[in-house]
Amino acid sequence: xxxxxxxxxxxxxxxxxxxxxxxxxxxxxxxxxxxxxxxxxxxxxxxxxxxxxxxxxxxxxxxxxxxxxxxxxxxxxxxxxxxxxxxxxx
Amino acid sequence: xxxxxxxxxxxxxxxxxxxxxxxxxxxxxxxxxxxxxxxxxxxxxxxxxxxxxxxxxxxxxxxxxxxxxxxxxxxxxxxxxxxxxxxxxxxxxxxxxxxxxxxxxxxxxxxxxxxxxxxxxxxxxxxxxxxxxxxxxxxxxxxxxxxxxxxxxxxxxxxxxxxxxxxxxxxxxxxxxxxxxxxxxxxxxxxxxxxxxxxxxxxxxxxxxxxxxxxxxxxxxxxxxxxxxxxxxxxxxxxxxxxxxxxxxxxxxxxxxxxxxxxxxxxxxxxxxxxxxxxxxxxxxxxxxxxxxxxxxxxxxxxxxxxxxxxxxxxxxxxxxxxxxxxxxxxxxxxxxxxxxxxxxxxxxxxxxxxxxxxxxxxxxxxxxxxxxxx
Numbered sequence: 001x002x003x004x005x006x007x008x009x010x011x012x013x014x015x016x017x018x019x020x021x022x023x024x025x026x027x028x029x030x031x032x033x034x035x036x037x038x039x040x041x042x043x044x045x046x047x048x049x050x051x052x053x054x055x056x057x058x059x060x061x062x063x064x065x066x067x068x069x070x071x072x073x074x075x076x077x078x079x080x081x082x083x084x085x086x087x088x089x090x
Numbered sequence: 091x092x093x094x095x096x097x098x099x100x101x102x103x104x105x106x107x108x109x110x111x112x113x114x115x116x117x118x119x120x121x122x123x124x125x126x127x128x129x130x131x132x133x134x135x136x137x138x139x140x141x142x143x144x145x146x147x148x149x150x151x152x153x154x155x156x157x158x159x160x161x162x163x164x165x166x167x168x169x170x171x172x173x174x175x176x177x178x179x180x181x182x183x184x185x186x187x188x189x190x191x192x193x194x195x196x197x198x199x200x201x202x203x204x205x206x207x208x209x210x211x212x213x214x215x216x217x218x219x220x221x222x223x224x225x226x227x228x229x230x231x232x233x234x235x236x237x238x239x240x241x242x243x244x245x246x247x248x249x250x251x252x253x254x255x256x257x258x259x260x261x262x263x264x265x266x267x268x269x270x271x272x273x274x275x276x277x278x279x280x281x282x283x284x285x286x287x288x289x290x291x292x293x294x295x296x297x298x299x300x301x302x303x304x305x306x307x308x309x310x311x312x313x314x315x316x317x318x319x320x321x322x323x324x325x326x327x328x329x330x331x332x333x334x335x336x337x338x339x340x341x342x343x344x345x346x347x348x349x350x351x352x353x354x355x356x357x358x359x360x361x362x363x364x365x366x367x368x369x370x371x372x373x374x375x376x377x378x379x380x381x382x383x384x385x386x387x388x389x390x391x392x393x394x395x396x397x398x399x400x401x402x403x404x405x406x407x408x409x410x411x412x413x414x415x416x417x418x419x420x421x422x423x424x425x426x427x428x429x430x431x432x433x434x435x436x437x438x439x440x441x442x443x444x445x446x447x448x449x450x451x452x453x454x455x456x457x458x459x460x461x462x463x464x465x
Contacts, residue, residue: 007220016217016226022210025458032312032454033203033447036305040196043297056296 105147109364117141117359130264133237133355137260140359156360167357170252173245175354176238177322182347183238183449184302184326185339187417192443193297194290197397198409202447204393205413208233208386209455212378219374224248227459229375232259233382234452235266235416239319241358243456247463253362254372258379263416269380270387270411270423277391278407283431285406287440298331309454316457323453386414390444412441415448 013019098104120138124131143163148154156163169175192199213230221229228248231240232255240259244252262269275283302324309320329339394410408428412421421441428437 008218009220010218012220013214013217016223018214018217018223018226021223021227021462022214024462025210025213025455026207028312028458029206029451029455030200030203032309033199033451035308035312036447036450037196037199039304039308040193040199040301043193043300047294047296047300051296 100149100152102146102148105149107147107364109368110145110147113145113362113364113367114142116362117145120359130260132351133260134264136352136355137257137359137362140356141362142359143356144360144363155363156357157363157366163357163360166353167361169350170241170354170357170361171245171249173242173318175350176242177318178350179238179347179354180319180453181322181326182342182344182350183417184323184328185330185342186347187323187327187330187446187449188442189301189327189446190293190298191290191439192446193293193301195440195443197401198405198440198443199447200397201390201394201405201410201413201444202415202449202451203413204410205386205390205415205444205448206234206451206455207389208235208382208384208414209452209459211385211389212382213459215378215381216374219378221371221374222248224463225251227463228252228255229378230382231255231452231456231459232262232375232379233386234448234455235259235263235383235386235414235420236449236452237263238354239452239456241354242319243460246460250366251371251375253358253367254369254375255379256358257362257367258376261376262379262383263419266383266414266416266419267423267426269383270414270420271427273384273387274391274408274411274423274427277388278395280431282395282407283428284435285404286432286435287406287409287437288403290439290443295331295333299328302327302331305450309450313454313457313461315461316453319453319456320450323449383414387411387420390414406435406437406440409437409441409444413444413448413451415445415452417445417449418442421445 117138117140120134120141123129124134124138144156148158153159153161154163155161156167158164209230210233211230212233213226216226216229217223224247228240228244228246228251231243234240237256237260241252241256244255248255306320306324310317313320326339326342329335329342390410390413391407392410393413394405394407398404398407406428408424412424414420421438424441425436425438428435
């Protein structure tokens with residue numbers, strides 16, 4: 001590993017074009033995400049047209065989402081407990 | 091007898107330095123924090139044990155360590171040094187990310203962009219401290235709060251600082267619940283923290299399918315150096331949202347990401363050898379890393395307040411802190427701070443929008459820094 005000597009100096013920023021790099025970098029990041037944001041905002045309107053031209057299809061390979069049995073059992077137990085608690089005389 | 095003496099000279103005990111001993115202790119501390127305090131265990135256990143393995147000294151003629159050509163560890167480390175593992179992790183992240191909150195509130199994407207200021211202001215700070223531009227770029231990316239992105243860029247721009255940068259990035263990501271709250275409270279008023287936002291709208295499946303394709307094209311055309319990270323992120327997301335490749339998406343977000351996390355964490359830990367890790371530069375990197383997180387949080391919050399000057403539907407400025415893309419920890423912090431003021435104010439889903447936007451922003455930022463600073 002090469003030896004590094006530290007010199008805390010404002011001139012280091014100028015020599016490394018730090019401000020230009022920071023400004024350009026932030027501008028490009030913002031531009032990319034602003035464009036993404038605009039695209040997202042326009043997407044519902046585009047889909048209104050697209051859905052008329054290319055209607056949605058349901059693929060046979062896409063399995064319907066199924067809740068796991070353990071979830072249903074847990075939910076049923078929670079409901080049962082809540083009802084039981086509610087029905088207990090105070 | 092001289093054979094025995096020669097052998098003793100090759101043992102790790104004979105070659106152990108104080109630095110190696112210290113790093114062995116550091117590795118054990120990481121493992122202890124992971125197991126006892128549940129501190130990012132999926133990362134700190136591999137990194138901690140890798141730290142222990144990497145600091146067992148060997149003699150020069152034995153190719154054992156991660157930096158020794160032809161050693162087993164060097165072949166595993168190849169995935170880090172050549173930037174292979176981070177895109178694979180992004181594939182898994184994309185396969186487990188739900189972009190629907192971002193799709194329902196596009197203006198919150200800008201908060202993710204604002205938080206990336208932490209990267210570039212830290213870069214300026216690193217230049218001031220005397221790091222070279224490439225090193226400063228690799229250190230600055232810590233502010234993106236994204237482990238794979240930090241490792242990817244450090245491997246490209248400053249491989250000799252990769253260990254310190256990776257440890258700093260993951261450590262501060264785990265410390266988000268400590269770093270962010272004071273800054274969020276300092277920069278917001280109670281009235282602002284009580285702002286309730288409109289519930290996000292329903293997003294159609296078609297939106298979720300089209301989004302990764304078009305968003306990738308936008309980001310890649312602007313910053314093509316980010317293609318590896320952004321491409322894998324959106325590819326993984328498409329595998330998830332298309333609903334016809336559920337097997338592949340499931341593999342990407344479970345087995346694949348777990349395998350890569352094990353190999354990446356372990357080999358990064360092995361790279362933290364005392365000779366390369368215990369240096370004054372590492373201390374500066376840790377200091378700059380803390381600064382980067384603080385600046386990124388502040389910029390996200392302040393930008394939200396700025397947007398409120400022009401918005402009828404006010405944004406809760408706390409949500410800006412979630413632009414720091416430590417998913418989902420910073421979003422959880424926003425939820426927690428918001429509920430301290432109003433227990434019925436649910437900000438988590440709103441915060442997820444800038445949170446995931448920040449992942450995209452930090453990957454684009456890494457691509458920009460790589461393309462400008464390489465060579």
